[in-house]
Amino acid sequence: MLYLKKIDEKNKGKEALYRQVADSLKTAISESRLPPGSPIPSESALCTHFNVARSVVRQALALLVDDGFILKQAGRASVVAPRMKHRRNLQNSLSLHAQLEREGTPLQTSVIRLEAAAFPAEVAAFYGDINGLLLERVRYIDDEPISYVKTWLPKAFASLSSEDLIDQSLHRQLQERFNRQPQQGRNQIQTVPCDKTLAGYLKVKKSDALLQLQACYYDQHGLPLEWFTAWHRADRVVFDIAVDASLENNIQVKDFQRAIK
CATH class of the missing domain: 3.40.1410.10 (Chorismate lyase-like)
Structure with a gap:
């Protein structure tokens, strides 16, 4: 997942981890590295990529859902939401x-x-x-x-x-x-x-x-x-x-x- 910027170890204590994970995903979405309709990586994959606990990833994803960046789908992987024009x-x-x-x-x-x-x-x-x-x-x-x-x-x-x-x-x-x-x-x-x-x-x-x-x-x-x-x-x-x-x-x-x- 080279399109997702990892968390800098020096910055881990400067801002809540889930916000840093969310910001990395937002940037990838805004720059179309994760285009509308594309699936969001699994929680396990995100935990491994960012080296954080599953609870951190879940908080980040919940924030992105609230902000309209991600659509949750019952029984299916979450996807990037269509862009509002x-x-x-x-x-x-x-x-x-x-x-x-x-x-x-x-x-x-x-x-x-x-x-x-x-x-x-x-x-x-x-x-x-x-x-x-x-x-x-x-x-x-x-x-x-x-x-x-x-x-x-x-x-x-x-x-x-x-x-x-x-x-x-x-x-x-x-x-x-x-x-x-x-x-x-x-x-x-x-x-x-x-x-x-x-x-x-x-x-x-x-x-x-x-x-x-x-x-x-x-x-x-x-x-x-x-x-x-x-x-x-x-x-x-x-x-x-x-x-x-x-x-x-x-x-x-x-x-x-x-x-x-």
């Missing part, structure tokens, strides 16, 4: 944070960087400027990464700090501090291969495919507000798009076709 509606400009908040699902955010930077050419065309801010974040649910986001912002938001955005909504900060909110824009979706950097942030394999969302929004005054690219784990996020044949297929955004081709 979080849905994002792309028909409106509500952020992922706001949509999950409405569902009662807390979204955690770590900020990798927020700094002044030169815009790439397509972003510079959108803003009509060559410099601004680069914001990079990883979003989590229950401490599991679900998306990595790279956002380009105008210099008007230079007073924002990384601390302002830890576990916070960027859109809420822009509204409360600058009285600007997304009004119109365009979302583009495609499936892309994972690279080494994304695999590290999202805890997936480099061979995994990701759902890439690229978007740019204008605010209520018609001014360019935000340009971002977000890479989502396909096993954790689903994009919903409503269809209505009565709506005209027009994008009513000033100079939008100039900015995005």
Whole structure:
């Protein structure tokens, strides 16, 4: 069972043994080394692998059942539970944070960087400027990464700090501090291969495919507000798009076709 990290002898007294066993199994499940539907090793095998008593293994498995990682089956081996997918509606400009908040699902955010930077050419065309801010974040649910986001912002938001955005909504900060909110824009979706950097942030394999969302929004005054690219784990996020044949297929955004081709 090389996919299960053993307990370091130096750490045995630092945290309850059953939690260390549970964490090792959670990591293997989160990183798809134990994919959904696969059987959990027997109690005897886990006892031998971790060099712990059967009572420790049983506590660890009970914790994983309570946390929704494992499904118990009467008379059969327990299996890894199907992964819950979080849905994002792309028909409106509500952020992922706001949509999950409405569902009662807390979204955690770590900020990798927020700094002044030169815009790439397509972003510079959108803003009509060559410099601004680069914001990079990883979003989590229950401490599991679900998306990595790279956002380009105008210099008007230079007073924002990384601390302002830890576990916070960027859109809420822009509204409360600058009285600007997304009004119109365009979302583009495609499936892309994972690279080494994304695999590290999202805890997936480099061979995994990701759902890439690229978007740019204008605010209520018609001014360019935000340009971002977000890479989502396909096993954790689903994009919903409503269809209505009565709506005209027009994008009513000033100079939008100039900015995005």
